[in-house]
Amino acid sequence: xxxxxxxxxxxxxxxxxAAWFELWQDFGPAIRFQxxxxxxxxxxxxxxxxxxxxxxxxxxxxxERYDPxxxxxxSTWLLSIAKHTLGDEFDRRNAQKRNSxxxxxxxxxxxxxxxxxxxxxxxxxxRMFAAKICAAIRRTESxxxxxxxxxxxxxxxDTQTGKEVSEALGISEPTVSRHMVKVRxxxxxxxxxxxxxxxxxxxEESEAQKAGLSGSESMFDDAVSNLYHTHQxxxxxxxxxxx
Amino acid sequence: MVSFLFGLLLTxxxxxxxxxxxxxxxxxxxxxxxxxxxxLFRFVFQEFRDVxxxxxxxxxxxxxxxxxxxxxVLARWDIAKIEIHAAKKRFYEVWNxxxxxxxxxxxxxxxxxxxxxxxxxxxxxxxxxxxxxxxxELKHVFGxxxxxxxxxxxxxxxxxxPPGGSGAKIYIAKPHNGSPKAVIKCFDISDGSALPxxxxxxxxxxxxxxxxxxxxxxLDNKRFWYAMPFHDGDHLGSVTSSLHGTSANLxxxxxxxxxxxxxxxxxxLREYHLAGLWHKDVKPDNIIVHDGRANLVDLGxxxxxxxxxxxxxxxxxxFRDPELVRQAMRGVKVHQVDxxxxxxYSAGAVLYFMLENTFPPHGGLSGFNKNSPESIRWVVRxxxxxxxxxxxxxxxxxxxxxxxxxxKDVTKVRPADLPSMNDxxxxxxxxxxxxSVRPRTTPSTGGGPFKQEKNKTKPLGxxxxxxxxxxIVYATTSSDNTPTIPQTVNTVSSPSLFDHQRPSGRVLxxxxxxxxxxxxxxxxxxxxxxxxxxxxxxxxxxxQQLDARTRVWLPDGMQSTHExxxxxxxxxxxxxxxxxxSPTNTLVATVVxxxxxxxxxxxxxxx
Numbered sequence: 128x129x130x131x132x133x134x135x136x137x138x139x140x141x142x143x144x145a146a147w148f149e150l151w152q153d154f155g156p157a158i159r160f161q162x163x164x165x166x167x168x169x170x171x172x173x174x175x176x177x178x179x180x181x182x183x184x185x186x187x188x189x190x191e192r193y194d195p196x197x198x199x200x201x202s203t204w205l206l207s208i209a210k211h212t213l214g215d216e217f218d219r220r221n222a223q224k225r226n227s228x229x230x231x232x233x234x235x236x237x238x239x240x241x242x243x244x245x246x247x248x249x250x251x252x253x254r255m256f257a258a259k260i261c262a263a264i265r266r267t268e269s270x271x272x273x274x275x276x277x278x279x280x281x282x283x284x285d286t287q288t289g290k291e292v293s294e295a296l297g298i299s300e301p302t303v304s305r306h307m308v309k310v311r312x313x314x315x316x317x318x319x320x321x322x323x324x325x326x327x328x329x330x331e332e333s334e335a336q337k338a339g340l341s342g343s344e345s346m347f348d349d350a351v352s353n354l355y356h357t358h359q360x361x362x363x364x365x366x367x368x369x370x
Numbered sequence: 371m372v373s374f375l376f377g378l379l380l381t382x383x384x385x386x387x388x389x390x391x392x393x394x395x396x397x398x399x400x401x402x403x404x405x406x407x408x409x410l411f412r413f414v415f416q417e418f419r420d421v422x423x424x425x426x427x428x429x430x431x432x433x434x435x436x437x438x439x440x441x442x443v444l445a446r447w448d449i450a451k452i453e454i455h456a457a458k459k460r461f462y463e464v465w466n467x468x469x470x471x472x473x474x475x476x477x478x479x480x481x482x483x484x485x486x487x488x489x490x491x492x493x494x495x496x497x498x499x500x501x502x503x504x505x506x507e508l509k510h511v512f513g514x515x516x517x518x519x520x521x522x523x524x525x526x527x528x529x530x531x532p533p534g535g536s537g538a539k540i541y542i543a544k545p546h547n548g549s550p551k552a553v554i555k556c557f558d559i560s561d562g563s564a565l566p567x568x569x570x571x572x573x574x575x576x577x578x579x580x581x582x583x584x585x586x587x588x589l590d591n592k593r594f595w596y597a598m599p600f601h602d603g604d605h606l607g608s609v610t611s612s613l614h615g616t617s618a619n620l621x622x623x624x625x626x627x628x629x630x631x632x633x634x635x636x637x638x639l640r641e642y643h644l645a646g647l648w649h650k651d652v653k654p655d656n657i658i659v660h661d662g663r664a665n666l667v668d669l670g671x672x673x674x675x676x677x678x679x680x681x682x683x684x685x686x687x688x689f690r691d692p693e694l695v696r697q698a699m700r701g702v703k704v705h706q707v708d709x710x711x712x713x714x715y716s717a718g719a720v721l722y723f724m725l726e727n728t729f730p731p732h733g734g735l736s737g738f739n740k741n742s743p744e745s746i747r748w749v750v751r752x753x754x755x756x757x758x759x760x761x762x763x764x765x766x767x768x769x770x771x772x773x774x775x776x777x778k779d780v781t782k783v784r785p786a787d788l789p790s791m792n793d794x795x796x797x798x799x800x801x802x803x804x805x806s807v808r809p810r811t812t813p814s815t816g817g818g819p820f821k822q823e824k825n826k827t828k829p830l831g832x833x834x835x836x837x838x839x840x841x842i843v844y845a846t847t848s849s850d851n852t853p854t855i856p857q858t859v860n861t862v863s864s865p866s867l868f869d870h871q872r873p874s875g876r877v878l879x880x881x882x883x884x885x886x887x888x889x890x891x892x893x894x895x896x897x898x899x900x901x902x903x904x905x906x907x908x909x910x911x912x913x914q915q916l917d918a919r920t921r922v923w924l925p926d927g928m929q930s931t932h933e934x935x936x937x938x939x940x941x942x943x944x945x946x947x948x949x950x951x952s953p954t955n956t957l958v959a960t961v962v963x964x965x966x967x968x969x970x971x972x973x974x975x976x977x
Contacts, residue, residue: 144699152692265735273759277751277785281744284737295744297786355737362731366688 139186150183153262153325156365157254158182158209163365165213178216182209201327202255206248256334257358259325260351263317270317271310278303279310283348284355311344314351406479413479420467420475427467431460445521446530522554522595523588538571542600545585551602552585553667556595568594574672577645583669601667603660606631606720610654614727619741622780628724629746629775631657631664635720636768638666639713643764648673648709652716653689654723676884677704688729691715693757702918705884714761718753721746730754745774748785758913766790867899867959867970872907875944877961878920879912886951895957895972896949903947910947920946928960928967935964 138146158179166175185208268276278296281287282303293300318335326332335341339350438453521527525543531553533540539561541554557568572594578584587596603609609631613624620628635657642649650671658665671684681698683690691712722730725746730736734754738747749770753760761767770788777783785791879900883892900910923937928948938945946962957972 145696148692148696148699261732261735268735269756273752273755274791277748280751295784295786297784297791355735359732359737362736363728366728366731 147183149262150186151179153258154205154255155179155183156362157251157258158205160254160361160365161206161209161248161251162213165210170213170216174216178209178212181216182212185212200331201325202252202331204327205255206251253357254361255325256338257354257361259321260318260338260340260354261358263314263321264351264355266317266321267310267314271313275306275310278306279314282307283311284352286352311347315340315347318351405481409479409481413475416475416478417471420471424464424467424471427460427463431457431464434460445527449530522556522597524586525552525554525597527554543597545597549585551600552597553600554595554597556593558593560592571596571670574647574669574674577647577674578669578672581641581645581647596669598667598669599665601658601660601665603658603665606654606657606659606664606724609659610724610727613724614740620725625743625746625780626775628721629771629780630662631659631724632717632721632771633768633775635664635666636717636764636771638664639710639717639764640768642666642672643675643710643713646675648675648704649713649716650709651685651689652713652720653686654720655686657720673704673709675705675709679704681707685712685716688731688733689716689719689723691757692733697918700919702921706918706921710763711757711760714753714764714767717764717767718750718760721753722750725750743774743781743783745770745783745785745788746780748788749774752790761790867961868902868906870961870968870970873909873944873961873963876909876911876942878916878941878943878946879910879949880917880920880924880946881949882951883949886957887955892949892951892957899949899959899972900947909944916941924948924962928962928969930963930965930967934962938964 139150159175162170162175162178162182163172170178182205186205189208274296278292278298281292281295282289287295289300289303293303296303318340322335323332326334338354339346341347342350434453434457438450438457441450441453522541522543524546526546527541527543528551529542531540531542538555538557541556543552543554545552555571557571559568568589572587572589575584575587575596579587583598585597585599588594613627614620635652639649639652649666649669650673651668652666656666656668658667673679681694681702681704683695683698685694693715694707694712697707718734719730722736725742726736726738726740734751734756736754749767752770753767761770766789770790773788774780774783777787879896881893881896883889883896886892904910920937920941923933924946925931925934928946944963948960948962950958950960952958952971958969959972960967960969
């Protein structure tokens with residue numbers, strides 16, 4: 128694990144509320160989606176919410192025993208915990224139905240025993256990566272000036288031209304370009320950090336490059352925009368499912 | 371030959387006659403026979419069905435009637451009406467089936483159908499009148515007057531509303547003084563209401579009453595209830611759906627309607643905030659549109675802005691600021707944050723909802739899928755941006771909304787035309803404060819594992835350099851030897867603070883002027899002292915999030931401990947500069963460092 132990941136894991140181990148909220152905010156939707164998918168309509172939204180929290184709680188217990196040498200991806204690890212949280216829920220329900228009093232297998236045991244057998248879900252991986260990029264966008268938004276960020280947003284995400292942005296905001300086109308450069312540079316740093324933070328394997332660390340985020344400025348903007356809109360669609364689907 | 375021909379013709383005639391008879395007589399007769407047999411079977415089936423269904427319908431009707439009686443006893447008039455209606459339908463069904471058994475079904479066997487009766491039969495009318503009579507009788511016995519008048523003095527309950535999440539019962543009531551209808555929210559301990567909920571709801575009653583949000587409220591040993599104005603309209607969710615209708619985009623008229631709703635909502639929120647309250651649960655379900663106004667209802671979470679209670683995560687997802695959750699998880703007190711800014715976020719989310727007809731799934735980063743003017747989107751984004759970047763008040767947001775609303779064509783307004791883009795309305799003291807101590811932005815993720823960038827201190831450094839230059843120029847050009855203390859300082863300070871060794875890193879500024887005897891003077895004093903310290907090279911930072919975080923763990927006596935040292939290191943701070951007011955109303959500055967804490971007194975000059 129790299130230094131950023133180690134720091135983050137340490138914060139989680141230290142029960143740093145901010146770190147947990149960060150994890151919930153960034154990856155909660157992806158976990159919720161996956162749990163709903165596995166639940167196949169058998170579990171309602173509120174249960175999915177609870178299970179997502181259980182997943183993160185389980186993560187807090189397992190994180191003490193995480194072994195980086197096993198080479199599991201962060202996303203796979205999270206997915207594994209989510210899957211066994213759901214399995215545990217179904218076991219509990221079945222035990223209740225049978226009224227047998229049989230205690231379901233403990234979550235920690237389950238996670239350790241069959242992590243390797245988990246199938247990697249491509250959609251989940253996409254969601255996870257898009258979530259990482261959106262987390263980086265959010266951090267960038269927090270760090271740069273409001274107007275500067277909106278300039279970048281209008282240009283890169285809303286695909287407006289420099290002239291349109293300049294007219295809308297009453298600033299010159301060179302100023303628009305300057306703001307773009309500043310925000311883009313900041314975002315690049317944040318993406319690198321976020322990807323590093325939530326990556327346990329070299330393969331995960333190279334995802335940004337594969338997604339075209341290391342190309343030219345226009346390629347970078349396009350790639351970020353695509354990932355952002357993908358994430359929007361995912362979140363929209365979840366919202367629709369909820370309503 | 372002739373006889374052969376005659377026989378042939380006769381045979382043909384017989385055959386033709388036979389065919390004709392078959393076609394016109396035998397087949398119809400057989401058909402009718404089969405039809406009759408069919409009808410007979412159907413008759414048997416219908417009779418059997420009706421005989422079977424009559425007792426069932428009768429049973430259900432009686433059950434419904436009993437439920438209606440129970441509802442009347444419990445003063446749930448609206449549910450009683452529904453039950454009576456259902457019972458009436460069942461009795462009507464019984465009557466129809468009885469008629470079918472003895473008249474309709476036998477007549478159908480012989481091919482005579484009875485026309486469907488449109489009007490209510492006399493029997494049903496009789497049932498209705500009887501049931502209504504029973505209701506009146508029961509009202510008289512158990513007492514709409516007796517029960518509800520005793521329950522809510524001065525009001526007659528005329529209906530109920532679905533209960534919210536608080537578990538309170540909600541009634542629609544008519545005041546006896548002829549005023550418009552009111553909504554009564556009642557918490558009754560004997561009905562299972564929890565005391566904490568009662569305490570929470572009763573906290574803001576007096577302030578809410580002054581605002582006209584509450585007509586009256588009563589609290590006794592067993593229950594707490596309050597009456598609010600009743601807005602007979604639809605909630606914003608359904609109004610928004612109808613505004614969007616089937617078209618994909620909003621037209622100019624609809625956009626104006628949305629802006630009008632937003633304007634009235636913000637005006638209401640402004641009143642809340644001016645009265646020192648914070649709604650905390652602004653969402654479409656809590657906004658009732660009535661007479662073209664968006665009326666904010668549900669005071670369940672209304673909290674005084676200066677409350678000393680710990681911040682809670684109550685609210686509704688998607689309309690609740692994530693920062694609120696973050697601060698609540700840290701155990702921050704309500705008065706340590708600006709609750710009105712959380713309402714600003716929610717108001718932005720409501721505006722997004724009206725534009726998109728769905729809630730913002732991605733908070734402030736939510737995209738827009740429907741066509742809407744850039745200026746309105748700007749307002750949404752500004753309201754939903756980070757805590758320290760959003761509108762400072764609903765007033766500011768309202769000014770932007772009104773600018774768009776007053777334009778001839780709302781689509782032509784640019785973000786650059788909005789007042790907030792050219793905002794310079796801060797009071798001079800605030801301007802000095804903001805300029806001297808620029809709030810440091812932390813990532814919205816709560817700090818994250820990232821190192822604070824060094825260049826973030828540059829603005830302060832530049833500002834300090836600018837002030838030094840200004841002071842030098844002023845000192846050299848001034849005819850008298852005025853001290854270099856800025857004019858905003860009206861204190862004579864103990865020199866020891868300025869002699870104190872400058873901390874080797876960032877120093878967080880914490881001030882408690884809000885609870886000082888004279889907050890304005892206190893704030894001015896603090897500004898002056900901080901400016902001088904900056905001139906001396908102190909790296910003083912002021913950050914609301916960091917402020918809130920620090921107050922949670924800072925010891926009451928502000929003494930330095932190992933824990934304090936660890937926390938300072940974690941927050942990458944060299945120390946904390948705390949300004950408080952002593953019991954003798956003098957300003958006290960305490961520098962909390964990793965190894966020791968030192969306090970300095972300042973005496974107010976009364977000239």
